[in-house]
Amino acid sequence: MKRILNRQGMAFLSIMLALLVIGLMCYFAFRSTKKNPDTANKSFIEGAGVDTSSYKGILDSTRKVIKAAEATRAQ
Helix, strand or coil, rough: CHHHHHHHHHHHHHHHHHHHHHHCCCCCCHHHHHCCCCCCCHHHHHHCCCCCCCCCHHHHHHHHHHHHHHHHCCC
């Protein structure tokens, strides 16, 4: 009986080890694909002319951008 349990325990451990290796490979693969997602957002915001130096500057320049967009849409 002990021999059967030992084999089942070893099979369980080998499956858990395989899952651990696969999990680590996935972790490192997906971590390396996300370099810096904020870079695209930052460049888009700066390209739109939004001042990011202060909170008030963000609000004011965002309002200006929205008004400009509404004006072009109305034409």
